[in-house]
Amino acid sequence: MTTKTKRAGAYRKLAGLASAVLALAVTAGLAGCSVFPKPQTDPTRFYVLTGPAIPAVAASMPAGTLRVGLQTVRTAPYLDGKSMIVRRGDNEIDYRDFARWAEPLSTGVGRMLGAQLLASGQVGRVYPYPFPLEVTRDVDVTLSILRCEGMVKADGTAAASFACIVEVTDARSDGAVRMRRVFNAPETVWTEGDYSALARQLSDAIALLSVEVLAALPAR
Template identity: 45%
Template structure:
């Protein structure tokens, strides 16, 4: 009987040691240093004018992104063919949606624009022209002695009632904005300014005859 009791106590003791050893092997939770960023409209709408009844009714199609930008992480280009993904600095919304939001706000600063409709377009709102934007650059750039932010995109403006009727086509490449190395908040501010500058270029390409 005592032998059984001794065996039971020994078994419990060994089982407890195994539990303690297993617990000590579980890694401690690590802090999450990920930061999330959004593009910001220029002036947060301060320059937006009131609607005018005879202005252009603009449709902004879904912004197209190259696959390497559509990863969720902020991208910094090193040289011509190498990019870095900063996994601890991520976009808080899909990058295409952020670019579309900033472009729409910038288009509304033009007194020639009555309203901007973002894809998917409502069936009950008429449009005079549609804008297609294909982003080719929206990233930080290092090298050549200074960090900077760069944005650019081919833009096509079509008649809303006839997609084959091209009213304007151009490649908009905004000036490089000063970057800030590893300061991601400063980089995002510069990228926001680059996208807003792209919007200003699109305004210059809009048809002048209104409706």
């Protein structure tokens, strides 16, 4: 067999293979199939803490006269990520990558606590840190978040869990401590997997925290 004949045979084999691939693609197309994978829907959902409605905050602002400084909210390091957390037992942490906070947890807690204080009618202004130099504050509030998550207990029941260290100090005098305590919000029953409900229940815990803070503020 000559080289020319061998080359012609190879060309015929390649042509036959190409025809087979083309026929397979046409058949798949007619069957409604695609040779390329279909795009997948992103299952990730994002959640925020909620508080009083904006009209309620706006209506209450003129009534209050106290000026509150809100220090930067600190969180336990394991809470620094965006994934919502479900605790199992004392030591196991489960990060839910498809259920995520839309903002850093420290930002959300500070935002909602400030809104709750303004909505009370007792506070006129809330200044987040860093504070304006020209502003005189009455009190400062410091928060360190210890827990802000869902939890599954040994008996299989689930609950929302929030705890923090809260401190209220005089800003005008020598920084005397008006209140310092560990705040543990009452656990509320939670349906595991309902992350919208978890965000709402943790928001309710912050509302209860604001009641504690308001009780420690000076009377005006």
